[in-house]
Amino acid sequence: MTTKSLRFIYSFILILLDFTCYSQTIKDSVHYSLLYNNLLSSSGKFSTIKNNFLFDSEKNSIFIFNNNGKLLLTKQTNNKYEVLKNDFLIGINPTKTEIEILDPNTNKSKKISNVKEVEVINNYNVIFYFDTKTESYKLIKVLSSGIKEIWNIPQTLINFTSISNDKKHLLIQYSNLTKGTELINLENFKKTTNTSITDFIKSVIWDKKLPVVFLSPNQKHTNNFPYLTFFNYDTNLVKKQDLDSTISYSYPEAINEYSFKIVQYYNLVKKPYDTEKLQLWTTKDTELATTIAYPRIKEIKTDGHIIFNYKDKKVYQPDALNQYISIPLNENILLVYDPNQYIDYINSDRARPRDISIYDIKEDKFTLITKAQQNPFNTTSLSSKTNYFVYIKKGLMYFYNIEQRALENTFNLKEDRTKSNVYISRLRYWSEDGKYFYFASDNNFMQYDIKSKTFKVLIDGGNTSYRYKILNTLASPSYNQTSQIPSNMILDNRKLLIERYNIKESTSSILLLEGNKRVFIINNTNDQIKNVKYGDNFKTITYSLENFNKPATLYVYHNGITKLLLENSMPKELYTWKKQKIVAYKDKYNNDLKGILFYPKDFDPNKKYPMLTHTYEIQNYLAKDFTYPTYFDHIGFNMELYLEKGYFVFFPDVFTTKQGPGISALNCVEESIKKVLQEEKAINKDKLGLMGHSFGGYTTNFIVSQTNLFKAAVSGSGVADFISHYFSYNYNYRSPGYFQFETGQLNMLKPFKEDKELYFLNSPLFYAENINTPLLSFTGKEDKVISSKQQETLFMAMLRYKKPFISLMYEDEGHYLMKPENQLDLTKRLLNWFDYYLKNADNKETRWIKYNTTFDPERMLEN
Template sequence: MGIRKFGLLVILLLYYTISLASHQRDSISIDTRWNQWLISSISSKGDWVSVYLNYPNNRSQSKGFALHIETKKRIEITGISQHQFTAIDFLIGRRAAETVELDLKTQKEISLGKLKQQDWIEAMQTLYFINENNQLVLRKYEKKGAKEILKLEKIASYSMNPSKNQLLYQKEGETVLYHLDLKTLKEKRLLDLKESFSGATWSFSEDVISSILENKNIVLIDLSKGSFKTIELPKEERSISNVWSSFFSNNDLFISYQVLNAVEKDPIKDYLDIWNGNDRELKYKTSGAGWGESGVYPPKMEGETKAVVYQSSKEELIVLPQDAKKKYLNIGVPNYLLVYDPLELQDYSETFEKVRYRLFQIDTAKEIGDLITAINFESYYRKSPDNRYILYPKNDIWEIYDFETGKRMSFLNTDTFNFPIWSSDSRFIYYHNYENLLQYDVTTQKTRKITNLKGKNRFSIVNSIREGNSVYVDVNKPTLFYIDQPNNKTSYYSFFKGKLTNIVDTTSNRLNTSYLNRGVSDDGQTLVWTEENYNQPPTVKVFRKGKVTTLLEAAVPKELYNWRKQKVIHYKDKYGVDLTGVLWYPKDFNHSIKYPMVTYIYERQNAIGSYFEIPKVFDTKGFNRTVLNEQGYFVFQPDTYVSEEGAGLSALECVTKGIETITALEPAIDKTKLGLMGHSFGGYETSFILSQSKLFATGVSGAGAHDLISFNYEYNYMLKMPNWFRVEGPQQDLRDSFGDNSTKYYKNSPIHFAQNFETPVLLWTGMKDDNSNWEQTRHMYIALKRYQKPVIALFYKREGHSFNNKKEQLDLTYRVLDWFDYYLKGETNKEWIAKGIDYNNY
């Protein structure tokens, strides 16, 4: 392909000299003008936004800009990363190893040097850092400009509180710990630690800290009083390790630690790893059966975990009841802990084991009943900002426990993947019921609707605040939320002081939320996002002063995409389940010509209908629909789901119905030149469909499971557990064990139908894949080879489940294109394919 005379450069990917067996594919020309706008961050006042014009196929062209929202003044900031706007129009960021300061008014840039530590304090408009000369510098940004308001010499390091208004530090060569009040700039000597400061755990009110000393004792420092107390752990004959502390909201301290027992090296471990049938701790097994680099286990350290509570008001240490199976979880509520046995209910049927959490009252040293039996509770529970309540999922409800009254409240749980959010005053909980956004009042225990919509809708609050397990919205600012509505319709709303405001009307465009949390001003009055569709490159939009305007138009020349066309179809399978398929048309489409079609599958894909995709040859799974469109292919992406029949048979039904529907609607599809492709679960689906159907002329199956029986009985080193939970549950969803319904496993395993294959298939996998073991691909290859079926398998030595290396990404993309060109376009000059599938030519 030629280079355009008007200066357009074409990427000739020849610098990757990759041998494709004995044949090397011609490079694909990708126009260097393909680009997309990405939002990076917004200033706290909402007057500046940083955006990047990203060129995925030639990163050297990419540029960054600081853009003033009102004037649209654009200042290039290419090369500056991790940046922060100040309130007086400065930008602070990193250029290579140095921190730089850019005056956005004068565009003058200065270097602050290679800083050893740095923090930006928004509330004080101050940059705190330790420079190359070990000086602690406070640089404040005021109306007159930037100036240093404090400089302390010979500072080794500092630690800052979560609210960023206090510093703790030591000076070079000293062990004295100092405290600096960042509001008053008053320095105070706290105490001589006699050792280096290891860091601090801050109390809820941030007026007390705890720090673990080298001798494993804990020093508790009251910053307001300038006093300290050393907490000595109970005397132990054995060594203490892994000391950890956390505060309750009343400044009591929870401390856990491990008492170790050095066990003599077991000579059996040099050559044997024993997996017991009653082992509940398989999650501690690692790849290679836990062997070190030398092939020998290191001496194992064993011990028991113990816990104590230090009551600050009484200055007493309470030793908590302990046994080998008992662990404690501090949720910050005074006088209460949760106690649990992490392995009590372990049966490997879930990604995370079920755990029974019981309430433990510290002052009585007694358990007072079960709170919840849950999966992954430590990640799922949500504490109210005032520490009075905790909220957690319990089957089909969200339950609230009130620690003041000991009572429980609840409301319906319709979506366990979208967590309710507290209000900052701890009175309300915001959640949705798949139709409307709702507000639950914990005082009245009544629910009100915030929106009044119909149909199945999903909601996402975009300016929530997270502090540990407390996630809430500020009641003094607008709450902004995104709605994903049926048929890929989207919209934005604002809710403030009981008033609902529509920011963006319902649209079929994709409102990109990927960077949205970086695009909301502190006061919630300014919102920046990108808007796109399959035939509309991303534009940057802004909501400010009550109206929406376009901040940046798309920068992609129209001739690169104005040919794009899609068809969205809706159909039903034999069970009456609603399905959607999206057909993408080839470039320069001509109704009078027949075109081959590649179908790509992976569960439900209808949301991709509004994505603006840029052609790229570097892809983690070797698939880019726009590259295929530009190479003269239809691309079809139909939904699949799992029915009672099983994942394979269900995929066969969904895809067959989709192909029948779309080929009836679009006569330009050549029904004799259909290809099928999928990765991971889609790779499994692809293999199964090809084992049952004659619809397709060829297929490409990547990193999939091919034998559900052996896959079911594999140990998954990525998830650290047996695979049967995923086969019976999440994806394959066979719902029964193999012992209870072996027929279902056989009927849904493509490897058991290898002898029936009539379709040439390209298999590929990464040999470092711990998610879907690469041996699954080799087994499928061996099965197909046994029956002399046309198959080639690609085993990439350096890659895992998805590809990260450019060389392998490019190689896979080219081989997939070669494969489809060979079987769907009749381009049989691909020597690596012709030789690899000819059983008469060994």
């Protein structure tokens, strides 16, 4: 080995050692904390605020206030708290070995040690747990006078316990089966004993709507049931239902008090080839996702419904429902659809069109509600009483009466056409009693009265572009097994707590709507409203306000008066320096867009600073987020680190038009930078950087292939080649890649065969030879969203064209980096990259860049 070679190896080792020694300590990290509006008691008398220290959890604390804003207690703790109906606080140690019961009236507390499997039944002031010291199960009630033990039985006497999903019942099976199975009503502790259950229970499935629990001899999530026991705990009806243990089943669902349905997945025939040696894909396959995900399954499978009716003593196995998904509606009918009916794979699973029908079990008859319903997750709603089905087609909202099997009403819906990404969820909710339906149309907040069949404007938005949220809702509906037909419900529609967002002014309000009376809790604040909590009577409401230069501050509204509860104790010098500017601009088609320009720390208008532009889609909603510095970020980009190092950071909106996503992004970014350079002269126009991940990674790849505006760029997990990505299989979405182009985020509107030129024009790979901007790309080798093959393809193009290019591929990582050591590594490398090219940093931290992007002169021969 030559001296030159040894010197080269030694230098390279030094580069690696220098990089690993890079410090990641954040200045003043011990002070960074986050206030969180944790709890408000149902009476509204007490609220708790958690203060979590981002870099030292041992300093975490809790603050307890009354509804007049008086601080009652401050306590350093890591406990997770819950609040009981009687206002007592229950603190659970993170290790779940200790329970703290705290009375905020007196600040007195009692601790119970040696516990695990803790369940807090908030509405009934009850706690269920296992005592590891006495090895017994205990049920206690928390009273103002003390703790009352309701039930205490040694573990040796108990085979199984489970609390219902609604936390109203406790099921107990004794080891001695002759003692029966008990069901305890947790409100009044009334016991119901059933001695006809003679098999040991290993897991249970509580029905989501009806007083039915299915008892299983299997461990949880094992779906090869030899039998299931149907137990109606209202009527004490018990039926043991034999099943085929060689067949896999879905979870059962009760149809009514005496019947249930289950879907079985059974084998038709053995595949005519050796699945250990061969995968057979066919374009006929309507279950391609299953074929690809489980290639070694030896049999061709199908599914079918079985319906057990114990009142009529009948079993129904309707072949007509094979492959269908069903939702029980009432005694004899199901809402059904075939998810693979229109299987052209140009939509994601949930967005596929489908015929939605009512199926009558006894008559074996379908009644069509809507044909080829597009994107049902966003365009349908099932009422809380399952008697109405709402669907939207071509701007019309249809109200279908399920009981009468007839269309009852329509409404000309004016949906949101703005580009705001603030409220992307659809406002479609039912009252708990099913009498009213709430929705937004144009700028108005609307109500439909099922009884009178009339529409009413509850809030008239006029000419102002408003978006609405109902805050007192069941946010995570668990009404039916399928998430593809929403069934969202308001907890109490006598009073509606509504958040209203003004799109143009970027202001938010919270108002309480009671009949025709409207009370503003917050009116047109420029801050972001978060973590709203409310008492049962809405007389007490707590919330936090934050902005980009103001950490979360907590407030209480009580009986018409608002008071400050708590401000963050972080030293103000950590954030009061933060400054931003909203930059308005237009794209080629005159669409109104915004960009957020964040200013560097210690900004001096007489100096020049580099600017890093972050590209994605609509980003202006980020303007009010308070952010913290950290080196542990899943895409390696933390804005705070760049601001503290003397960078401007810019977030422009990107809106995709008929030009395609790449050309649209190029136009939006160029126009936004043109405008921001006009409005802020301290930006060094010769020191501009570009960064994006995922969709932003793709737009970064494309933009640098079209312009030399930027002096350095970073793309993460981005598409490089439209054609190969279009004709690839997406393992994350379990669908061919072309759905992302035709109906998804890439928004090409047309298939490749109809406008090949448009696809070529928006594909970065076809312009890779034009990339002169130093480019660093990163991806996870196991990325299932955007295959790492895309980055490999870009690398090979850059290699062929002799372009400086660094590709980082992290082993055992996906679309986002999850391992802290990889997050740290990527964050440091990105900082190095931009420091090297935008700040001319030539030091030990950037030596790896200089080494990997400098070509030997002899390599640059033309060929």
